[in-house]
Structures are given as C-alpha cells and as structure tokens.
Amino acid sequence: MIIILGDNKDTHSELVSCKLKKLQEDYCFLDTSLYPENLLIKWNPDKNNEGYLKIKNKKINFKDIKSVYWRNFNGIKFEKIENDDFMTDILYRERKSALYSLFYSLKTNWVNSMEAFEIHQKKAYALHLMKENNIRIPRTLITNDKNTIEEFFEQNNGEIIVKPILGGAYTEKLTKKNITKTRLQSLKLVPAQFQEYIDGDDIRVYAFKNDIFAVKINSNTVDFREDENAQLTKIELPQKVINDCYKVMKILKLKYSGIDIRLNKNGEYVFIEANPAPMFIHAEKVTKYPLTKSLIDMLINL
Ligand SMILES: Nc1ncnc2c1ncn2[C@@H]1O[C@H](COP(=O)(O)OP(=O)(O)O)[C@@H](O)[C@H]1O
Ligand SMILES: [Mg+2]
Structure with missing residues (x-):
C-alpha cells in the first residue's frame, strides 16, 4: 500500500495515483482535512508500528504501508467552540499532537518525512x-527592526531583495526609491527576510x-x-x-x-x-x- 498524502484535486497527486494504478500498486489518498470524523487512527506507541488508519472506513494497517508520497498536508480542522476560546485551542492542539506524533513515529518510506517538512x-x-x-547561501537578514535595513542595503551595494520568511508572496527587489517609510511599516506586524540580490x-x-x-x-x-x-x-x-x-x-x-x-x-x-x-x-x-x-x-x- 502506498499512501498519497493529499487529494486527487491536486494534479501531481492525481498523476502519481494514475501511474501507481497502471503498475497495479495499491494506493490510497490520505486527506488530513477528513480528520477526525472520517480519518480514524489507532496506534500504540509502545508497540512499534502496530495500528491502523481508517480513511472513510477503509482500514489500512501500518505494517502494510510501503511508502508515503507527501504532496499536500491539508491541515487539521479547527472548530471554534462558541464562547470558549480555551476549549477551541485545546481541541486543535490535541488533534494536532496526536496526528503529528503518529506521522513522526510511523516507520515507513516517507517521501518526504514530517521532519523534513517542519x-x-x-x-x-x-x-x-x-x-x-x-x-553558499545569500547573505540574509531576518528582522522586524526597520532601522537595520539601510545598513544591510549599503553593505550589499544597494542590491537587495525582500521576501517572506515562510512564503506566500513573490520576491521583490528593493531600491532606494521603494524602501519607503510606509513599506517598512509592515515590519511592525511581521518580520521579513532580506537578502543580497543574486x-x-x-x-x-x-x-x-x-x-x-x-x-x-x-x-x-x-x-x-x-x-x-x-x-x-x-x-x-x-x-x-x-x-x-x-x-x-x-x-x-x-x-x-x-x-x-x-x-x-x-x-x-x-x-x-x-x-x-x-x-x-x-x-x-x-x-x-x-x-x-x-x-x-x-x-x-x-
Ligand atoms: N537572494 C535572491 N536573489 C535573487 N533572486 C532571488 C533571491 N531569493 C529568491 N530569489 C528568486 O525568487 C524565487 C523564489 O524565492 P524562494 O526563496 O525560492 O521562495 P519560495 O518559497 O516562494 O519559492 C527564487 O527561485 C529566485 O528566483
Ligand atoms: Mg522556491
């Protein structure tokens, strides 16, 4: 059994599933957004690799999992419990801790592992x-202190870029003109990543x-x-x-x-x-x- 972490709406997951089907390899999509209602887990950390996943009632024993293709982690459901932020938070953290622990522990051919993603x-x-x-990596500055940008700019002969630390926006080149005060205002909300422009x-x-x-x-x-x-x-x-x-x-x-x-x-x-x-x-x-x-x-x- 090969697990495809993701769902068939993603073209890469879909392509991999088609190839596996052609090769008559058993596979199954594991969409974490089904958890907890339609993704059940049973696992004993003291008994290595004994346990199972039930994905929409399809039972998959851990020992039958040959590998996992990690394409998309579809997140863990976050439910807001009315007037109870504390319980909302606990529910989410408990769900997350159970699934993450399992992903860290399950001994199979992870391509790639949770550790690599983290x-x-x-x-x-x-x-x-x-x-x-x-x-060799670019000279890099991570900061939310706007007073450090000018110095970094000068050190790199005015050739720097800015991009998010995690992602979600394009890389942009900075020039004297566009490093304005208003732009740097965003550092009040969130640090950014500055690099020498390669x-x-x-x-x-x-x-x-x-x-x-x-x-x-x-x-x-x-x-x-x-x-x-x-x-x-x-x-x-x-x-x-x-x-x-x-x-x-x-x-x-x-x-x-x-x-x-x-x-x-x-x-x-x-x-x-x-x-x-x-x-x-x-x-x-x-x-x-x-x-x-x-x-x-x-x-x-x-
Ligand atoms: N320091 C840099 N100098 C020049 N171009 C860069 C630099 N950092 C990123 N880029 C350009 O922006 C692209 C996206 O940056 P990257 O760090 O890979 O972020 P993402 O996670 O969004 O892919 C890179 O593939 C490269 O083309
Ligand atoms: Mg990239």
Whole structure:
C-alpha cells in the first residue's frame, strides 16, 4: 500500500495515483482535512508500528504501508467552540499532537518525512543549517527592526531583495526609491527576510535518490514564477554542485527535492532553498526528463 498524502484535486497527486494504478500498486489518498470524523487512527506507541488508519472506513494497517508520497498536508480542522476560546485551542492542539506524533513515529518510506517538512517551514533555520555545512547561501537578514535595513542595503551595494520568511508572496527587489517609510511599516506586524540580490540565472534541480536533473530558467522577472514566458533548458551541473545538492538533502532530511539555486555572474552556485514536495509536471513536459518515473521508483522500490 502506498499512501498519497493529499487529494486527487491536486494534479501531481492525481498523476502519481494514475501511474501507481497502471503498475497495479495499491494506493490510497490520505486527506488530513477528513480528520477526525472520517480519518480514524489507532496506534500504540509502545508497540512499534502496530495500528491502523481508517480513511472513510477503509482500514489500512501500518505494517502494510510501503511508502508515503507527501504532496499536500491539508491541515487539521479547527472548530471554534462558541464562547470558549480555551476549549477551541485545546481541541486543535490535541488533534494536532496526536496526528503529528503518529506521522513522526510511523516507520515507513516517507517521501518526504514530517521532519523534513517542519525544517522547510522554518526556512531561515534551513538556511542556517546549510551555511553551517559550508553551502553558499545569500547573505540574509531576518528582522522586524526597520532601522537595520539601510545598513544591510549599503553593505550589499544597494542590491537587495525582500521576501517572506515562510512564503506566500513573490520576491521583490528593493531600491532606494521603494524602501519607503510606509513599506517598512509592515515590519511592525511581521518580520521579513532580506537578502543580497543574486544577479544571475535561476536553476531548478530535481534530485532523487540516484538521479539528479537540472534546468536553467530564463525569465525577465526577479521571481521567475511571475513570468509566464519563462524558458526552461536542460543543463549539466559541475560535480561539486551535485555533491552539494546531496549534502543539502542530507542536512535537511530530504529523500528527494526541488532545489532552487542561482548561478551568479562570478560562476558561483548560490543555494536559495530546497523544497520537499516540488511540482515537476511542467518541467517534465518541457525537458522530457523522467521525473515522474524517478519519483515512482522511489515509492515502489524503496
Ligand atoms: N537572494 C535572491 N536573489 C535573487 N533572486 C532571488 C533571491 N531569493 C529568491 N530569489 C528568486 O525568487 C524565487 C523564489 O524565492 P524562494 O526563496 O525560492 O521562495 P519560495 O518559497 O516562494 O519559492 C527564487 O527561485 C529566485 O528566483
Ligand atoms: Mg522556491
């Protein structure tokens, strides 16, 4: 049994399920938004890997789970109990703790694990881990103190970007003109991530257990996702960069990853981030790299 964490509304989950079906592999979607009503768990932490999930009445014993493809975690239901914020909070935290504990403990071939996702959600920590292991990352400032921005701007010769710490907005280049007082007002609500601007080409690496595939993305915007006409071309990476990709995966506990790199004008490969559940359908279509097959192989062959 292979579990697809997510639902069939997502094109990547759907594609993986179709391939598994063709190969006559048993699979099941695990949509966490069904929990707790339609997703029951039974688990004894003192008896390793004994227990089951019941997804809409379909019982799946832990021992039959060969691997998990973690595509989307659909969250945990949050119900507001009227006039009782305390109970609302407790319910949510208890549900979360039970499911997270199970995901951490279940010994199977997680592609990728909860631990890897949790590290990824603490992006600044992931950067810190990379730097500690001698991976080249952009000079980075995380702050909600607006008085520190100007100094960082000067230190980087006026070439900096701003982006969220976790995500949810595009990367934007900052100039003297657009670092206005009003803009910096938002730091009163939330810290932001400032980085030296890496002027150069975007590279996306699809890294699997045994294979690595790289594409260069040519676009006219700072964040290539804003550019509908971005061009993808296959490239080869130097062995040192391939080694660094595997090193990053090891540090961030990733079994496979979509790694974002920028190649600067001095020929340095600067690591931006390593994603635990990257999209790959478009890149596969354009480059004909066997990305789906590499992923399926990891799920089936262990
Ligand atoms: N320091 C930087 N210099 C230049 N471009 C950057 C920098 N940081 C991010 N970008 C661009 O923005 C894109 C998105 O940033 P990223 O950190 O990967 O966030 P997200 O989680 O939104 O993908 C990157 O793939 C890259 O093209
Ligand atoms: Mg990215």
